[in-house]
Amino acid sequence: MNATVLAVALCLAAAVTYAAAAVAQERLARRAVARSAKALLGNGAWWWSAGLNAAAALLHAAALRYGPLTLVQPLGALTLVAAVPLGAHGAGRRVAATEWRGTLATVTGLGLLLLPASGPAPDDTLTLAEALAVSGATVAAILLLTARKDPRSGLRHATASGLASAVASALTQTVAVAGGRGGALLSLRVVSVALLVVVFAVGGMLLSQRAYRGGLGAPLAVVNLANPLAAAAIGMILLGERLQGGALGILLAVAGALAATRGVLLLTRTAPTTSESGPVPAGHVAA
Numbered sequence: 001m002n003a004t005v006l007a008v009a010l011c012l013a014a015a016v017t018y019a020a021a022a023v024a025q026e027r028l029a030r031r032a033v034a035r036s037a038k039a040l041l042g043n044g045a046w047w048w049s050a051g052l053n054a055a056a057a058l059l060h061a062a063a064l065r066y067g068p069l070t071l072v073q074p075l076g077a078l079t080l081v082a083a084v085p086l087g088a089h090g091a092g093r094r095v096a097a098t099e100w101r102g103t104l105a106t107v108t109g110l111g112l113l114l115l116p117a118s119g120p121a122p123d124d125t126l127t128l129a130e131a132l133a134v135s136g137a138t139v140a141a142i143l144l145l146t147a148r149k150d151p152r153s154g155l156r157h158a159t160a161s162g163l164a165s166a167v168a169s170a171l172t173q174t175v176a177v178a179g180g181r182g183g184a185l186l187s188l189r190v191v192s193v194a195l196l197v198v199v200f201a202v203g204g205m206l207l208s209q210r211a212y213r214g215g216l217g218a219p220l221a222v223v224n225l226a227n228p229l230a231a232a233a234i235g236m237i238l239l240g241e242r243l244q245g246g247a248l249g250i251l252l253a254v255a256g257a258l259a260a261t262r263g264v265l266l267l268t269r270t271a272p273t274t275s276e277s278g279p280v281p282a283g284h285v286a287a
Helices: 004-027 036-040 044-066 069-090 096-115 128-146 153-179 188-214 217-238 246-268
Strands: none
Touching: 004 044, 004 069, 004 188, 036 044, 044 069, 044 188, 044 246, 069 096, 069 153, 069 188, 069 217, 096 217, 096 246, 128 153, 128 188, 153 217, 188 217, 217 246
């Protein structure tokens, strides 16, 4: 099977799984059970969402073995396509017209970003020094984004979650590609980067849990916008990845970024609907 086709298929499976996890997290975040780490760790539904996130991460890691960051990350927008209607169903309401328009604009924009991003299977990886530098800069950015608490802190936490997920993906690609080479699986670089993957993956999940307290659509859209943009920057600056199509490719990428930003703004205007039906039973994403 063509490497690009395989990467896209794995991305589709990961997106659906991430969507189910996001809906479960959002429902927990809207209830008092999500207000402390102790309450979360004692709740079966949170462990269910964590399991879904882990399964999605494995599918995503496999996709990164066969496709470049600039291709794989924008496909995460498909999570939004599945999560918005799933979230509305779980809350017992219809998807608002503004949510549909925002979702369509976000996904269309990221689709335009995807067109010039297709490329060969990855063969370059981050050095240990590059991985540590990217990790340090990302931690500083996350601390800056989450330092203040105000009505817009949910979107800042979503941005921080997107950054953490992007870095986790870049590091995962290094583990998948370098670890697949003979004798490299237990090297100092691969083991160290794998530990950083765990830190950023868990951090991204906890940051998104905090972001979903204000609803699902807008924070998830911000995560899906920040993630591929940050990953593309890492891919192009450090891994030698390039947009395809020359000037036309750049034009499509700019148009896509503008459309996706418009979609996020539409989703931020959608008033969240709070469900007061109590905790989600363990093993169930939506009632």
